[in-house]
Amino acid sequence: MRALDRGRPGATPRAIHRWAAATARSAPDAALPDDDPFVAAATVAGYPDAAADLRAALADPDRPCPTLTGPGVAGWWTRRQLHETLVHRLDLAEALGAPAEADPAVAADCVAEVLDTMQPRQVRLGRMAQPDTAVRLTTPAGTATLGRGPVVAEVSGPAPVVALLLWRRTTPEDPRLTVTGDRAAAADLLARPITP
Template structure:
């Protein structure tokens, strides 16, 4: 009798699908095309970055930090595509082989290898958005579940880390993020300033989980027609203008 599927299985399956979608778009993309969300980067730079992050994350899951030099690699198109696929496969094989509680390194120090399951899924989802945007096609991942988890990761892990590292300054008033395609909502509060009363929320953004995640990652704005804003727009803009993600 097969073992029951776990949340880790589902997350790694979703990572595999996102990696394959990225590789498929990369196969057809102009390697010199600009990536609007990533400054001066081209598609080549984006692929080198994501592949390098996959390699770094695989090492971190095993307990080794190689510094994450993430844009070294071949720039010739065929070699670039083959290298990304190899790096993606190595990451996936590493995460599948390691027990979820295997000791590794996380963004916050020593921790379980499973930290990298969601982190690499979300990294791939966001950069898959960047590649789809650069190539003029819709994002191929429409399931709201991983996008909702991406929102949760920013609110509970990444934004607090950015403040702790001094990359983002604390903010006073919390904001609310409410998904319309799943029964999920989050309060984005500055670390160390818990929200005792929901009435203290300065503004609320409502929309699909994907749009909320992309908003937090700076890939869309509150002018996105999928999003609705209520409350203090100036305070909301102030919070979203901080470096909430790495």
């Protein structure tokens, strides 16, 4: 099974929604399903059906199923797919030249998910080494740290823009962000594959 990677053709919200719905319906000890059939079947016209399928699969948040971190419940996928959709909505806003706006709590949790789930998974899967330095991330919702070891820099800004930074949609040079400390070290850490 390959994880649905952003750079892959067809790795779109409609494919990811179908894949997450199938995963939420799987037995909790099952392996994550192969994503190839979902990518191959994804069409623009199929998005409303994919979203409806995902909503139906997540209707019982306590249903046991696999997650990216092991056995869990369908509610885990609600958080993951909310953030997946948020990042793509922010992508669309950026493409249209619109402000990167989002519910502050959702955007802050999107940042938290990268730190508590996605980046540790990237290390666990061998996609990146555990960082031996750290960058402090500050949004109006609070402060968190990416990496281990000494804090070499701080990046602060609106939570939606920090989320875009962590999902490699923008860089520390983004004028909506403020970077203090070792800018080069921050840029190096943030350029690593901390998300798929």
